[in-house]
Amino acid sequence: MKTKSIGILTLFMALVVQITFAQERTFSGTVSDKDGPLPGVSVLIRGTTIGTETDFDGKFSIKAKTGDLLEFSYVGYEKIEKVLEDSSNVINVTLEEGIGLDEIVVVAFGKKRKEQLTSAVSVISSAELAKMTPSLSIDNMLQGKATGVQVVGGNGKPGQTAFVRIRGIGSVNASSAPLYIIDGLVAPDLTNINPQDIESMSVLKDAATASKYGSRAANGVIVIKTKTGQKNKKAVVTISTRYGTGRKIKDNFKMMNAAQKIQYERELAALGVSNAAALPGPLITSDKEYNALVAKDTDWFDELLKKSKIQSTAVSIAGGSKEIAYFLSLGHDTNTGIIQDLNGFKRSNIRMNIDYEAKDWLNISTNFSFTSSKSDEPRDRNNVQNPFRAMYDYNPYQTKYMLDSYGNAILDENGNPEFNLTRNGFSISEAIINNPQVVYTRTLIGGLSATANITNGFSNTFKIGGSNTDLRDEYFVKPGSVLDGYVGDANNPGSKKDDGSSELDYTITNLLEYNRVFNEKHDVTLTGLFEFNERILRSYSLSSIGFSNPNLLVQAVATIPVVASTNLFTRTLLSYGGFFDYSYDSKYIATASVRKDGSSVFGQNNRYGVFWSASAAWNINKEDWFKTTFFNDLKLRASAGTSGNSNGLGSYGSLATLDFGSLNGQSTAIPSDNGNPNLGFEKNFIWDIGIEFSTFNRRVRGVVDYYQRTTSDLLLNAPLSSLGGEPDGSIFSNIGEMVNKGLEIELTGDIIKTNDMLLTLGASISFVDNKVTKLVSSPSNEDGEDIIVGNNIISVGEEIYTFYLPKWAGVNTANGQALFYDTDNNVTTIFDTNAQQILSGKSPLADFDGGINLYFRYKKFDLSTDFYYKVGNYIINYMENDMLSDGQNADANQRVDAFNYWKNPGDTNVLPNPIYGNESNQTTDRFLQKGDYIRLRNLTVGFNVPLKSGQKINSIRLYLQGQNLWTYAPHFNGDPEVGIGSGETDNSVGFGNYNLYSYPQIQSLSLGVDIKF
């Protein structure tokens, strides 16, 4: 290592000495468009990183030499190039509006003009971001915005992140989530960035750009650049504030009211359903009793839920002096969520971005952000502690509080109303108050970067930065609470758990770049990369029992400490890389990259992975012969390359280990794993061909991509015979393989485009097809044994996580008995859990999804609508299974259509006769439903308040916005946007395979105002 760097240094010295300098002078001028001076236009000396931006009056000045080429570019405008001549120091240019291939795109380790891109990158520009739905987490906003990027909202909990998958599922046991890069730094996720701070986002989908991130890029990369100020520009203050309210999206079915439920119970008891016999309905003996129960008619949705309050305020200030550009911001968000007595989510953040031109050859930039959040956590599990299960389960003839014979709440000794434990033996309202769980998060992301322009062509960037995430999770079961009675220790009532972690993830990067244009046509860039990354995670878990006072929740007051544990995990990643970028007159563009990564996670025999990429693009419209044809822009591109994956794996899986624990208070030593010294990276190979075009004066624009992505060396557990006593029963090894193929189409058209009016319609569609091609082979199955994951299966030749369930054969019309298929597809009345079949083609993965976006602007008014649609995925509707339980859950409330059971011979389209409920209420494909849906994600109406020029305020924009206002789901009963099925239930499939009472999705309406001055 040492000798290597000395070698590089020597090379430098040799180069530096040979180069002499041309005379520099200052050029200045004004950049304008048809309406006048244009601030913020990027002015760059071609082939260098030296540049500036126009100030508030559209003015710029820059030091350059005669013969240099100045590039003027601005989002939404055609780029202009001017050659500097001896004759004049003043350069005035006028930019023409147009949306083409000239945008500046943030890519791996830098920026590129879109024209120069050779790969599939979806860009969400600041202009688009400005039109988008503000949300707590930016990933939720991405839905339907970028082709090939599937975004599934986790659930409706405030502050919840989404599941983001770029070009399909990439792993089984490692992570399938993309890599997030914010201002060049790896970020843990997107919860901790204020969406208002984002200037642009790029989704790197194929190898040509993503491979530069090597072993972390297998699942694609999302690169985010936050806002910066502009040099020589007066400060602009922006205040954005929004106030709104949200509620649970209404179900497309109805629950029974008190009279209906009592009738249902009576019907079931009359049929002889044993578990209905002791229910209140059949036990009613008088009209008085009946009337008293019916009169209660509790709407549990009203009792347990509330309308959420959403508030968001952000203040930012951006500007710059001659040498410094800055962006400072402050944000505060609250969202109470929809559960009564919980405060929901609160987040505050600060950001400081500064660029400093320390010397004419040295540029320093720093980005720092700090985020603090607090979240009240409801239980998200499938039991009595979950309010979203309770609101469906609780019977309408029961009440929240115990009532006396006059219907007044009975008070306890403290004068508080006594909670009704309901038929579940539990009161969720009591639990929400007496079993609080709160999660606190603090994240600091920051870095310092220095770029030195060593000589003409050579520059070096040194960067150090990282993130520190502190997490604290407090869970208090108050003494005397109902839950404590179930799970607590009778001698030491009450319990408190404090879990937490602190994770430092830092990276040191050095990039040495050489750029030169030969013969005015050949633009060559060579880059050398060195990177070192270390992640240190410290965690603690502390629990005590024995609390005498329900209001004191620090463990200092507890009688017995139960758990005291800390842990420490470290992992490192070491990388070297070389990148090559070539452009011939912006007509023919080619790139190549190679990167070698070594990871501490893997075995000593297989620690390093080498990842490469190559790509080429052809801007056909730049050819002389092309000028006359139909297209304004036309580009063909192709790329191929590899990347790796180690995210989400344990830190020490390759090692043989022996663990320590305790038994009856004394130390135990237990062999825990035999390890695998050959453990290595999962590998991803992706090739992509794409075409980008524009026509009708660039009013119609489109991108089409086709890709094939092969993930090999998937880490799977190769099971061993139990005889050897391997502690976890298997060896974790690089074995599996799967292929994702896809087609992505994006089309946008400016249907009306005049000075006063703009109507833009956009639509996108992304197809993805997944197929498992190799699994752990066994003597009896060479291709690989199926991996059964609950009700799903990973099987060679099938889509990953295809459903694997016993099949339902309907209801016997003669007697109402449930019918099933056995393994040989014969109809039988006997349910067999072992009669599962692979339901080919039915998996939680969609066949295609996409967005339809409409934007309309007329003078000062604007309107934007975003639809998202998804087709072809399947979901087990467990909630429906509970609510149409054939009498099995007769003690809980049921859906109104539960009445529609078999009554007479010949009845069709009915539920089974409840008398056979015990056999019929099983997990089969009966409740496996197609999850197709289209949803109006966002509807915004905005108005820019007319201001007289010369006023202190630059702009005021008012808007009204609705989210999730309309949904159409033809096959699914309930909300079809299923991400997390049940937060506290292990789900190896990941997401979207079943619904099970997680936090419901929210419909909201808000009013906002943005002021700039």
Next chain:
Amino acid sequence: MKNLIKIFLIAIGFVAIQSCDDDLAQLPNDSVSPDSFYKTTLDFEAAIRGVYSGFLRSTYYGGSFLSRPDIMTANVILAPAGRRSNQSFYEWRHTPNAAWNLMGSGYIITNRANLILEYISNVNDVQFSNNIIGEAKTARALALFDLLRIYSKIPTQSLKANESLGMPIIVEIDPTIQKLRPTVKESYDFIISELEEAKNLINEDNGTGRFNKNTVNALLSRVYLYNGDYQLSVEAANSVSSTVATRSNFPQVWVDGSEDGVIMKIDQDRILDGIGIGTQWSQSVDGNVIPEYVMGFDLYNQYLDTDIRRTSYTQVLPDSDGNIYNAVKKMFGEAGQNNGVVDVKIIRASEVYLNKAEAYAMLGQDGPALTALDAVRSNRYNNFSSGNETGTQLFEAIKLERRLELFAEGHRLFDLKRWNEGVTRSLINGDFFDGTGSAVSAEYSSLPAGSYIYQFPIPQAEINVFPEFQQNPGYNNN
């Protein structure tokens, strides 16, 4: 000059990123490499405790092993108000794909013991190592014995049981090892020779919670009884010094208030370990239960009013809907607790006396058999007077007492199995305390003697990785 500064800065950059391959060698902070362990007496003390903790796994004495052998018989009845855990075993519907996988736990314990036996020569203290060897061998033998009880026939069960499939004897340290099943006889011979060897190595006293000479003799009395070596069973039982728990101490045994008559138990700390073995039967709060299985009404009626076990083993409790059950009280929790966390009793003196009684009876020595039986009965019934049974009556009395005494301790199914008897459940009596409620449906009311169901299926996953491994007769693969 300017260039020099630049070069200097870059040089600093390179120095700052000096990093070597060494940084890629990261070691865990919460575990060690096994190569660096098994050196000192402290290492072996911790390692042998690791063996005992293996018995508390949920598929073994930490759960299924104490419940399923009763759930599969008429001792208990399923309460539909509960979560219907273990229902497929209750209904004898287990298959290779939905099997009881005790092989994992059994051979993990074997592996832990084998590692100790492999490296114990690192310790020079002969007495220390002999004792550890004795413990490790006893643990390994017990694990194999329990695997045999589940997957194999019992030698006395049928004529050719000894020639049928036993379970592999693993003494090697090799995670990839594959061995075919030997005969039952070979397996039992190994267990007996190991226990006999351990008997001579192990300490008289190792404190509570660990095997000692008494434990080994007690286990030998059981193994010899299973193997039909009745004289040896009697002799082993006679070497056991413990006496049957007195009637007054008896209720305290089940709330861990007394160790009277407990020869071997695995101690667990209510708070630190907290393995709720009692939740196999029910969960409870505020005087209510969520029952999984409750005592069968027929069995309940066999406990006389004077029998201390009726109130030690059951309690009448309602569920949240007001239905009342004879809930299982054994393993309900320590005094004042309801979390199901108590020490796991592996073998008790009363069983040894009942082993002895049965062995004597099989040898035709009714007098000593009755004495051994009465040593148990006299400590269970108020104002006990012996029935002075003989012959078949005596044998039936021993069997009844064994059923009453060892309820919910993982014996009933294996006793029926070795006596070659079937299971008959009441079609009338339900799950409620007075015999009303839901009775078992007819198809699950009777399991004939000698049914293949008594030998549990080898889990399909084991056959998948080792196709030659012999499945038990009666189970269709796939």
